[in-house]
Amino acid sequence: MPDHGTVVPSILEPDRAGAEARIRMLPRRCALAEIRADLLSVDDLRRVVSSCRRKTIVTARRKQDGGAFTGTETERRELLLAGLHAGADYVDLEIDSSMAAEKPVPPERLILSWHGESGDTNSLQAMLARMISLGAALYKLVPHASQVGDLSPIRSFLKDIDPGGPAVICFASGSRGALSRILAPSWGSRWTIGFPPGARETAKGQFPVSDLLEIYDVDSIGKETRLFGLLGSDIQGSPSPSMHNAALRSLGIDARYLPMETDRFQDLNLLADPAGPVGAAGFGVTMPFKEDAAGLSCELDRSGRVAGAVNTLVPSGNGWKGHNTDAMAIRRLVDSLLPPGKRRVLIHGAGGTARTAAAVFRAAGDTVTMIGRSWNRVRQAAGELGVASTPDWPEPGAMDILVNATPEGAAGEPWPDHRPLPGELVLDAPYGARETDLVLKAGKCGLAVLSGRDLILAQAVEQFRLLTGLQAPEKVMADALERWFDRDPA
Structure with a gap:
């Protein structure tokens, strides 16, 4: 089959204008676009497909399948066939749908898809065999990943597929399956799916197509590519x-x-x-x-x-x-602005970043005190690190450096007025698209400021x-x- 590139944007918009706007914003490397017609009228879909200068897939995901289409199967059939007759290159149908059984779409323009629970390699091979028996241009299998271990069968399944055999798309859904959306093309999947610029994901675990193409360059990942990982429980927002x-x-x-x-x-x-x-x-x-x-x-x-x-x-x-590169960063950043030794430091928090900051300042000979909302946790951390702790915020002028090592402020919430600012420097670990209120207040007061962006870099x-x-x-x-x-x- 023709090569349309490995990154396909999935476009889900409520009307023609929104869908066409998303298509215009797509990177040039996206030669194929999936039009999710869940919310489109028949006329809107016709117009979107006929005006699109890229190859197109049309599909409408039912509510029970995690989509937004709420009409009848008869209405869905009318919608998708309208897209096909308007010039769509492919129609994506679930293997268990009545349309897949009735076969109104020519096999060379059909994508048969299956979305289900995770399983082993054998279960994926069995599903593919069932799909092949029905006939289609491409076969899309998307098992849900509830844990990282669910990715291993996908990799094994794709590795066993003959490059000259059936055209298969396979990756995992869900946030725990997100990694497979980056690596699937290197494992043997014909493509992966992301969401277009400025839009939101149409399925959990998707990446922006710009990230797949530019940050991860999925087309160039090969057998010799070394892989490093960022391990965490909620990292899709990490730069x-x-x-x-x-x-x-x-x-x-x-x-x-x-x-x-x-x-x-x-x-x-x-x-x-x-x-x-x-x-x-x-x-x-x-x-x-x-x-x-x-x-x-x-x-x-x-x-x-x-x-x-x-x-x-x-x-x-x-x-x-x-x-601990957080420690290296804190030491280098703070020492460049305020020489070490005899600095009075208040650290807000008791987690990994707070503990790291306390260790850095204690080793430099500074006076360190920890404070936080969970007093027992703060007291335990301070005791283990050999620094002081307090349940109460100090009086103004009692500290030189304030370190906020909690997420507080990352969502734009104000820094409470009853908490005094330090005399010299603020290090605010949270980061986001905008400066935190603490950083802004410290800057207005003429203090030296280190933001979460400074720290993460x-x-x-x-x-x-x-x-x-x-x-x-x-x-x-x-x-x-x-x-x-x-x-x-x-």
């Missing part, structure tokens, strides 16, 4: 892959830094296994696994050992060496060096970070 992949590309390194989302830290073993779905060569680690990563490490750098938390794992013998530069053994191109990473924040929000 780290954008920074690392820009740096790798600028140095001509055939490698990718990929989001590997899971709620089970032990999945790291599967992700690192050369026989597993990824074979990761190293990891960045984020919430909530920084302390777990320290516990796993057979060797720790000094900051990781003191803080009991690391955010970088690199292979070391038969295990992992844990590094500085730690990424150190992490890149540890993962690759090369000096990071900091300007390239800074530019990638700014592009990531400046892109059009969905």
Whole structure:
């Protein structure tokens, strides 16, 4: 069959104007577009398809299948056949639909699809055999992934397919299956699906097509491509892959830094296994696994050992060496603005970043106090780190440095007025598209300010060096970070 590229945007809009606007915004490399007609009228779909200069797929996902189409099967048949007769190249039908059984769509213009629960390689092969018996141009299988382990059967299934055989699209749905949407083309899937610029995902786990093409460059991932992972439980909003992949590309390194989302830290073993779905060569680690990563490490750098938390794992013998690049970043950033020693530091929080900051400032000879909403947790962390703790915010003038190591402020909430600002410097760890209220208030007061953006860039530069053994191109990473924040929000 013709090659339409490996990244297909899925467009779900309520009317013709919205759909046509999305099509106009598509990257040139997207030669094929899926028009989700769930909310379109027959006339709107005809007009969208006939005016589209790209190859098109039309489909309408029923409510029971996770879509938005609420009409009857007769109405859906009328809608999809209208799209076909208007010039759509393919119609996507679920294998269990009445239309698939009635075969009103010529096989050469039919995509048979199946969405279901995860299974083993044999179950995927059995479903493909059933699809092939009905006949179609392409066969799309999308099992739901509830955990990272559900990706292994997909990789094995795709690896076994003859490149000259049936045209198969296969990746996992769900946030735990997101990684497969990046890697599926390298495993043998004809394409992967994302959402267009400025839109929202049409299925859980999708990436913007611009990310698939530019940040991850999925077309160029091959058998020799080294893979690094960012391990965490909620990482789709992290700019780290954008920074690392820009740096790798600028140095001509055939490698990718990929989001590997899971709620089970032990999945790291599967992700690192050369026989597993990824074979990761190293990891960045984020919430909530920084302390777990320290516990796993057979060797720790000094900051990781003191803080009991690391955010970088690199292979070391038969295990992992844990590094805390947050500590390296905090030390470098703060010391450049305020010389160490005898600084009075208040740290808000008791998690991995707070513990790291406390360890850094204590090692520098500063006076450190921890505070937070969970008093018992704060007191325990402070005791383990050998610093003071308090349940009450101090009087104005009682601190030189304030570190906010909680998510507070990331969603735009105001910094409470009853909490005094420090005398010299604010380090606010949360980051987002806009500056936090704490950063803005500190700047207006003439204080030295370090934002979450400053911190995430500085730690990424150190992490890149540890993962690759090369000096990071900091300007390239800074530019990638700014592009990531400046892109059009969905």
